[in-house]
Amino acid sequence: MPVNYPSEFQGFAITDPKDWANPKLTSFQPKNFEAHDVDIEVECCGICASELFSLKNEWSDAPLKCLSSAYGPKSQVVGHEVVGKVVAVGSDVTLCKVGDRVGLGAQCFSCMECPRCKSGNEQYCPKAVGTYCAKYADGYVSQGGYASHVRAHEHFCFPIPAGLPSELVAPLQCGGLTVYSPIKRNIQGVKDPKVAVIGIGGLGHMAIMISKALGAEVTAISRGYSKKEDATKMGAHHFIATSEEGWENGLADTFDLILNCASSTTALDLDKLLPCLKVNKNFVSVGLPHIGEVFNVRPFTFFSNGCCIGSSKLGNREEIIELMKLAVEHNFRPWVETIKVSEAGVSEGLTRLDKGDVRYRFTLTGFHEFFGT
Numbered sequence: 001m002p003v004n005y006p007s008e009f010q011g012f013a014i015t016d017p018k019d020w021a022n023p024k025l026t027s028f029q030p031k032n033f034e035a036h037d038v039d040i041e042v043e044c045c046g047i048c049a050s051e052l053f054s055l056k057n058e059w060s061d062a063p064l065k066c067l068s069s070a071y072g073p074k075s076q077v078v079g080h081e082v083v084g085k086v087v088a089v090g091s092d093v094t095l096c097k098v099g100d101r102v103g104l105g106a107q108c109f110s111c112m113e114c115p116r117c118k119s120g121n122e123q124y125c126p127k128a129v130g131t132y133c134a135k136y137a138d139g140y141v142s143q144g145g146y147a148s149h150v151r152a153h154e155h156f157c158f159p160i161p162a163g164l165p166s167e168l169v170a171p172l173q174c175g176g177l178t179v180y181s182p183i184k185r186n187i188q189g190v191k192d193p194k195v196a197v198i199g200i201g202g203l204g205h206m207a208i209m210i211s212k213a214l215g216a217e218v219t220a221i222s223r224g225y226s227k228k229e230d231a232t233k234m235g236a237h238h239f240i241a242t243s244e245e246g247w248e249n250g251l252a253d254t255f256d257l258i259l260n261c262a263s264s265t266t267a268l269d270l271d272k273l274l275p276c277l278k279v280n281k282n283f284v285s286v287g288l289p290h291i292g293e294v295f296n297v298r299p300f301t302f303f304s305n306g307c308c309i310g311s312s313k314l315g316n317r318e319e320i321i322e323l324m325k326l327a328v329e330h331n332f333r334p335w336v337e338t339i340k341v342s343e344a345g346v347s348e349g350l351t352r353l354d355k356g357d358v359r360y361r362f363t364l365t366g367f368h369e370f371f372g373t
């Protein structure tokens with residue numbers, strides 16, 4: 001099916017969360033092309049666990065937004081670790097040009113005018129729009145990067161340094177940025193920082209490498225021992241399996257940051273984890289579980305060290321550009337298994353990620369061959 005670009009894009013879409021594992025090839029209308037918009041011809045796209053939650057509709061009590069969208073597709077394409085080539089730019093675009101290789105993560109729009117946008121916190125802009133499953137002000141529901149093309153505001157199209165292979169740089173666009181931002185914001189200026197990373201999956205494995213590159217002593221915390229050897233190869237100095245009785249002994253007052261990258265809270269024992277922080281330090285949870293899950297923690301647990309629990313969303317443009325530079329300078333790369341894009345390939349990637357059968361990120365590749373772009 002040849003792509004009728006620019007009037008139509010093609011992508012792998014679902015209409016019913018029950019079919020989450022089997023997105024079907026679909027043609028769809030992109031959003032209206034605005035003056036700051038950029039069209040990216042997709043080369044490859046990572047698969048993030050957020051896509052599983054979105055496709056299964058596990059982050060919401062309401063039906064899929066696209067089903068009630070004011071205009072645009074009544075089906076949903078996901079994908080938000082995109083690398084591709086700029087093929088069209090709006091009249092006011094200055095940050096990239098046709099032919100550039102760019103990355104796009106999980107955010108495709110913000111207002112650029114509010115205090116948050118103006119202070120390097122555009123990911124928290126009240127008008128922010130996510131790259132997929134999110135409503136623009138005009139009612140269009142954003143469609144992601146498991147597609148021939150994706151349309152986004154120029155601010156969220158990031159220049160990629162030469163020398164970083166596309167399939168390896170794709171996971172940095174969401175997963176990498178999501179961990180880089182809180183690691184940097186929490187350990188900058190700290191002498192000999194110690195960071196613990198919980199949940200050694202897509203985000204967690206990048207968090208180990210990034211923490212190490214930023215000069216931290218890193219402890220990987222996993223549910224069992226199966227990832228110990230890999231975590232050591234990624235640069236972790238210590239490894240903890242929480243299946244081991246008494247794992248927390250001797251760790252009081254140790255970490256400057258605990259970064260939780262686990263996709264579920266069910267195995268988190270916060271009453272044991274939080275005392276491992278130094279005074280007034282942070283437990284930052286980037287993991288976003290099923291909407292029904294909660295944190296369980298005793299208020300008295302905070303009493304011993306005055307620690308805090310918080311979260312962090314994505315990161316800003318400056319941070320993703322810094323992160324890609326850091327990857328070049330420190331020569332670290334996400335551990336990627338590539339899968340050729342097709343209905344079967346998308347299904348395989350999602351199904352295996354759902355089972356935890358990934359070491360440590362999938363990138364869908366072969367978009368040009370598949371879409372004839």
Ligand code: NDP
Nearest residue numbers: 049050199200201202203222223262263264287288313314
């Ligand atoms: P992965 O599936 O690749 O990794 C998640 C890890 O969590 C697993 O490797 C595992 O680590 C641990 N885990 C899995 N199941 C459970 C369970 N039942 N209980 C406890 N731990 C479990 O996911 P990603 O790295 O792609 O994403 C991680 C989380 O981050 C997701 O919730 C995702 O939605 C969220 N996310 C948040 C963003 C943000 O801006 N805050 C942006 C992007 C993603 P181990 O085997 O070592 O225990």
Ligand code: ZN
Nearest residue numbers: 048050174175
């Ligand atoms: Zn993501």
